[in-house]
Amino acid sequence: MINEKPEKLTFKQQSVVTAALKLFTVKGYANTSTKEIALTAKVSEGSIFRHFHSKEGLLLEIINPLLNSIFPAELYEFSQMTLVPDYKDLKTFISRFINERLDYFQTNLETFRILLGELIYANNMRDKILQSIPQDVISAMTKQFHDLQNKHLLVEWPDYDIFRFIFSTMIGYLAQHFILFPEIHWNETAEKERLVDFITQGLTPVK
Amino acid sequence: MINEKPEKLTFKQQSVVTAALKLFTVKGYANTSTKEIALTAKVSEGSIFRHFHSKEGLLLEIINPLLNSIFPAELYEFSQMTLVPDYKDLKTFISRFINERLDYFQTNLETFRILLGELIYANNMRDKILQSIPQDVISAMTKQFHDLQNKHLLVEWPDYDIFRFIFSTMIGYLAQHFILFPEIHWNETAEKERLVDFITQGLTPVK
Amino acid sequence: MINEKPEKLTFKQQSVVTAALKLFTVKGYANTSTKEIALTAKVSEGSIFRHFHSKEGLLLEIINPLLNSIFPAELYEFSQMTLVPDYKDLKTFISRFINERLDYFQTNLETFRILLGELIYANNMRDKILQSIPQDVISAMTKQFHDLQNKHLLVEWPDYDIFRFIFSTMIGYLAQHFILFPEIHWNETAEKERLVDFITQGLTPVK
Amino acid sequence: MINEKPEKLTFKQQSVVTAALKLFTVKGYANTSTKEIALTAKVSEGSIFRHFHSKEGLLLEIINPLLNSIFPAELYEFSQMTLVPDYKDLKTFISRFINERLDYFQTNLETFRILLGELIYANNMRDKILQSIPQDVISAMTKQFHDLQNKHLLVEWPDYDIFRFIFSTMIGYLAQHFILFPEIHWNETAEKERLVDFITQGLTPVK
DNA sequence: CATGAATGAGCTTTCATTCAT
DNA sequence: TATGAATGAAAGCTCATTCAT
Numbered sequence: 101m102i103n104e105k106p107e108k109l110t111f112k113q114q115s116v117v118t119a120a121l122k123l124f125t126v127k128g129y130a131n132t133s134t135k136e137i138a139l140t141a142k143v144s145e146g147s148i149f150r151h152f153h154s155k156e157g158l159l160l161e162i163i164n165p166l167l168n169s170i171f172p173a174e175l176y177e178f179s180q181m182t183l184v185p186d187y188k189d190l191k192t193f194i195s196r197f198i199n200e201r202l203d204y205f206q207t208n209l210e211t212f213r214i215l216l217g218e219l220i221y222a223n224n225m226r227d228k229i230l231q232s233i234p235q236d237v238i239s240a241m242t243k244q245f246h247d248l249q250n251k252h253l254l255v256e257w258p259d260y261d262i263f264r265f266i267f268s269t270m271i272g273y274l275a276q277h278f279i280l281f282p283e284i285h286w287n288e289t290a291e292k293e294r295l296v297d298f299i300t301q302g303l304t305p306v307k
Numbered sequence: 308m309i310n311e312k313p314e315k316l317t318f319k320q321q322s323v324v325t326a327a328l329k330l331f332t333v334k335g336y337a338n339t340s341t342k343e344i345a346l347t348a349k350v351s352e353g354s355i356f357r358h359f360h361s362k363e364g365l366l367l368e369i370i371n372p373l374l375n376s377i378f379p380a381e382l383y384e385f386s387q388m389t390l391v392p393d394y395k396d397l398k399t400f401i402s403r404f405i406n407e408r409l410d411y412f413q414t415n416l417e418t419f420r421i422l423l424g425e426l427i428y429a430n431n432m433r434d435k436i437l438q439s440i441p442q443d444v445i446s447a448m449t450k451q452f453h454d455l456q457n458k459h460l461l462v463e464w465p466d467y468d469i470f471r472f473i474f475s476t477m478i479g480y481l482a483q484h485f486i487l488f489p490e491i492h493w494n495e496t497a498e499k500e501r502l503v504d505f506i507t508q509g510l511t512p513v514k
Numbered sequence: 515m516i517n518e519k520p521e522k523l524t525f526k527q528q529s530v531v532t533a534a535l536k537l538f539t540v541k542g543y544a545n546t547s548t549k550e551i552a553l554t555a556k557v558s559e560g561s562i563f564r565h566f567h568s569k570e571g572l573l574l575e576i577i578n579p580l581l582n583s584i585f586p587a588e589l590y591e592f593s594q595m596t597l598v599p600d601y602k603d604l605k606t607f608i609s610r611f612i613n614e615r616l617d618y619f620q621t622n623l624e625t626f627r628i629l630l631g632e633l634i635y636a637n638n639m640r641d642k643i644l645q646s647i648p649q650d651v652i653s654a655m656t657k658q659f660h661d662l663q664n665k666h667l668l669v670e671w672p673d674y675d676i677f678r679f680i681f682s683t684m685i686g687y688l689a690q691h692f693i694l695f696p697e698i699h700w701n702e703t704a705e706k707e708r709l710v711d712f713i714t715q716g717l718t719p720v721k
Numbered sequence: 722m723i724n725e726k727p728e729k730l731t732f733k734q735q736s737v738v739t740a741a742l743k744l745f746t747v748k749g750y751a752n753t754s755t756k757e758i759a760l761t762a763k764v765s766e767g768s769i770f771r772h773f774h775s776k777e778g779l780l781l782e783i784i785n786p787l788l789n790s791i792f793p794a795e796l797y798e799f800s801q802m803t804l805v806p807d808y809k810d811l812k813t814f815i816s817r818f819i820n821e822r823l824d825y826f827q828t829n830l831e832t833f834r835i836l837l838g839e840l841i842y843a844n845n846m847r848d849k850i851l852q853s854i855p856q857d858v859i860s861a862m863t864k865q866f867h868d869l870q871n872k873h874l875l876v877e878w879p880d881y882d883i884f885r886f887i888f889s890t891m892i893g894y895l896a897q898h899f900i901l902f903p904e905i906h907w908n909e910t911a912e913k914e915r916l917v918d919f920i921t922q923g924l925t926p927v928k
Numbered sequence: 929c930a931t932g933a934a935t936g937a938g939c940t941t942t943c944a945t946t947c948a949t
Numbered sequence: 950t951a952t953g954a955a956t957g958a959a960a961g962c963t964c965a966t967t968c969a970t
Contacts, residue, residue: 128428130338131428134960144935145961146935146936146964149963155961217424217427217428220423220424221334257501261498264483265476267479269476271475271479273475276467279427280426291468298472298509301511301513302505302506302509304508340944352945353945357950357951357952524954540842541842544752545751547939547940548941558955560943560955560956564954569940569941634838675912678893678894678897682889683889686885686893687885693841694840711876712886712924715922715923715925716918717922755964755966756963764931765931765932766965768929768931770966775965775966776964
């Protein structure tokens with residue numbers, strides 16, 4: 101994970117972050133008290149505020165590294181890779197993208213749950229989150245779209261629509277599998293295949 | 308909106324519900340205090356507890372009518388209608404469904420936002436919400452799916468996948484248009500058309 | 515004591531004011547905790563904040579009525595009285611003034627101690643206090659000075675100097691007798707006489 | 722300034738004293754945190770406690786040198802000087818005393834403000850301060866009074882009254898000029914003259 | 929000597945809820 | 950039925966102080 105300022109966290113501080121992440125995920129940010137975090141992290145409550153200054157500061161320190169890597173640098177290279185002339189079709193692109201990003205989302209699922217919880221309401225967090233999406237990576241994505249469109253392999257819809265169709269389908273997948281029904285034993289391979297098929301067909305131009 | 312037990316709310320009680328709905332939507336349930344609700348509703352704090360017994364009671368009284376109508380009775384009739392032999396194709400089904408449900412979600416967007424906020428975390432609310440989805444309507448929907456599948460107009464995927472693809476795409480649409488970027492002036496007609504196209508193509512069997 | 519808005523305080527609220535006054539006087543505002551006040555007043559801590567909103571709000575509610583009566587309305591009548599042509603000399607004026615004001619200060623000594631404690635530091639309290647001194651009473655005082663000066667019974671010094679000499683001597687008296695050495699049994703009658711003599715002689719023009 | 726134990730303070734320690742003096746003066750002892758002092762002094766919080774042991778220790782280290790010099794050694798010599806047979810009158814004595822002490826108070830005004838803040842409340846500081854006034858110097862002062870009284874140049878009042886009249890007038894002067902209205906441009910020469918005149922006349926025996 | 933992470937008691941304030949009026 | 954004063958638990962946060970490095 102990319103971290104701009106890799107300031108070393110002490111063992112106790114790391115333990116606070118871990119405890120907070122766990123509690124925020126299970127109970128939500130607003131329903132978790134700093135006392136609870138301190139207790140879980142086996143740290144004094146004062147220590148939390150010494151380093152993180154406030155409860156919101158703690159939330160940001162948890163969310164920030166994630167925000168900086170929603171579209172990580174590697175994606176750019178990845179997308180460059182898919183731009184080479186010999187790619188087969190739209191499906192290859194979607195498949196690579198889905199598999200790579202799904203892994204990433206799945207790994208950081210807990211943090212995403214928190215992020216989603218904050219994103220819902222009209223507070224300042226929303227803008228913070230939206231602004232944190234690096235523009236250069238987005239433009240790399242759209243360049244990709246346009247190339248595919250030039251080769252008539254992708255529908256001629258606005259970029260934001262294509263973005264949305266891809267992401268909402270992905271997020272729906274994650275929500276169903278890991279939040280709403282985590283107890284079900286899914287056949288992930290088959291599920292992912294259908295996911296890729298649905299998006300690919302949905303975005304393929306009709307002749 | 309359907310209300311199973313249409314217990315008359317006094318003017319003051321209605322004003323409490325309205326105030327709470329507004330505040331819960333903007334700030335979230337956990338971040339809204341009963342004092343704030345009382346103030347906004349121009350009612351004494353005691354009055355809230357007189358009728359709603361607790362803060363959670365108030366939340367339920369807001370959410371309940373919605374839960375009872377996620378798949379309202381009319382939908383059943385609607386799906387019955389689409390079952391008549393002379394429907395044209397998958398697109399007609401998706402189009403009717405999307406348009407009808409989208410209106411409904413949009414109308415009750417505020418309450419859905421609250422519901423989503425509660426749904427994210429692993430509290431008792433999740434089961435309450437899931438259980439509230441009436442089974443007979445779901446079975447009407449699946450019956451619909453199976454009919455379309457028999458006519459080779461719908462992919463042969465598990466029902467829950469088809470459900471998910473439809474709903475996540477719809478919810479993504481609502482989130483982008485009304486929560487993340489409500490200030491943008493969208494061309495709703497064109498947007499809905501692409502929405503229907505994406506789902507339809509995504510769910511059409513490949514020859 | 516004059517109270518512009520005589521909003522009725524409940525018994526418990528009055529008990530909070532009494533307890534706070536006592537504790538602020540003994541230990542100072544900053545060294546008194548709201549918990550301590552609640553305990554002394556036999557009231558829950560929440561009740562303090564329900565009515566007084568904050569600790570500073572409580573301080574102001576204690577200080578305000580005093581500020582409105584540092585120079586009470588009666589003083590004006592008093593000073594009018596001394597303006598009648600047949601007063602004997604400066605001493606009569608000083609004596610009346612000292613005795614009347616000394617009683618007043620002594621009665622409200624506890625509150626004055628708090629006020630002094632806040633006055634020392636450069637916070638917004640200073641201006642609040644200074645502005646609360648009613649100008650019409652000050653002008654009545656200075657008119658008095660000028661009359662005495664016209665009759666060559668008072669030194670021709672600036673008003674603020676005369677004010678200061680009178681008040682600092684009075685305050686020094688109060689400080690020594692009631693704050694620094696409250697345990698000494700003073701002969702108040704003789705003490706006051708010397709107080710009046712000192713000021714009178716100090717302000718009598720030299721021939 | 723006289724310092725009985727002139728223990729060398731390191732640069733950092735001196736910087737702590739300076740920062741604390743400034744902050745205590747502006748915000749008061751109780752409202753100043755050790756963290757704030759450390760920050761202002763650009764020193765770690767631990768360092769403050771290394772040398773000063775506690776926050777109160779720091780306060781005492783600031784106040785102590787002052788206490789030891791309210792009546793400094795030179796005053797004794799000064800008073801000896803005024804005892805020689807060729808002094809003119811009471812005014813010379815008062816004038817010399819006032820001018821010398823006023824300078825001293827003015828120089829250390831900030832510390833006095835702190836001292837006053839602590840003196841107001843009935844804590845252990847009061848006794849500490851009162852006990853710190855060296856008795857031999859006081860007795861030198863009273864000897865002075867008695868000499869003047871023997872020559873009928875000073876009123877036959879108790880020593881503590883004379884002390885009080887002198888000091889409260891002085892303190893009132895300082896308070897008005899440097900605390901209450903520091904922004905006014907005073908004519909200090911004329912002001913001091915009136916100050917001396919007021920005290921002298923007030924303490925001169927009436928024939 | 930100096931640092932600053934760590935502490936835990938205590939701070940002011942807010943909370944949902946109760947109950948006498 | 951409606952009010953709002955009263956409650957006490959718990960909230961987020963600050964405090965002076967300690968101690969390993």
